[in-house]
Amino acid sequence: xxxxxxxxxxxxxxxxxxxxxxxxxxxxxxxxxxxxxxxxxxxxxxxxxxxxxxxxxxxxxxxxxxxxxxxxxxxxxxxxxxxxxxxxxxxxxxxxxxxxxxxxxxxxxxxxxxxxxxxxxxxxxxxxxxxxxxxxxxxxxxxxxxxxxxxxxxxxxxxxxxxxxxxxxxxxxxxxxxxxxxxxxxxx
Numbered sequence: 001x002x003x004x005x006x007x008x009x010x011x012x013x014x015x016x017x018x019x020x021x022x023x024x025x026x027x028x029x030x031x032x033x034x035x036x037x038x039x040x041x042x043x044x045x046x047x048x049x050x051x052x053x054x055x056x057x058x059x060x061x062x063x064x065x066x067x068x069x070x071x072x073x074x075x076x077x078x079x080x081x082x083x084x085x086x087x088x089x090x091x092x093x094x095x096x097x098x099x100x101x102x103x104x105x106x107x108x109x110x111x112x113x114x115x116x117x118x119x120x121x122x123x124x125x126x127x128x129x130x131x132x133x134x135x136x137x138x139x140x141x142x143x144x145x146x147x148x149x150x151x152x153x154x155x156x157x158x159x160x161x162x163x164x165x166x167x168x169x170x171x172x173x174x175x176x177x178x179x180x181x182x183x184x185x186x187x188x
Contacts, residue, residue: 004118009172011171011172012175016176018108018109019179019180019182033183042174045174049166052166055159056156058072063156073141088124088127098177101188136154137151
């Protein structure tokens with residue numbers, strides 16, 4: 001049995017990498033079955049990574065360089081809300097539409113799509129904790145008696161922990177999904 005826990009996994013298990021061996025990442029975009037939807041999907045993943053980095057960087061700027069609290073609060077609300085809401089929506093679409101088609105197309109990897117669905121549930125818990133930390137911090141920024149630096153530190157700790165979860169999931173998802181799409185010339 002292989003590691004299924006998103007927090008402890010360091011890559012997809014070998015049993016789920018069979019198509020990745022045939023379709024390595026460095027050839028995806030040049031493959032004849034790589035289409036606009038696949039590109040869009042990968043770009044969404046990149047957008048999630050960039051939004052998270054921007055939020056982390058802004059929070060570090062607030063903590064280390066005296067970033068303006070008002071501007072920091074606005075960015076936290078805007079980027080944080082965007083990232084959390086978009087991830088929820090993205091995962092719902094994958095679970096309801098893409099994963100069932102992909103799993104049916106490549107039955108030997110169906111356990112991998114169950115793994116990714118389980119990841120989404122683990123990420124939901126992480127997103128809930130991140131939302132709580134962000135809301136606590138935003139309230140602290142509004143309250144002169146609150147320690148906004150302490151709440152920013154707690155939020156940054158949550159962001160940094162979430163980054164590992166998110167990156168592991170996105171890489172594993174890409175390495176399972178894209179080879180299946182390329183192998184079966186799937187169109188959604």
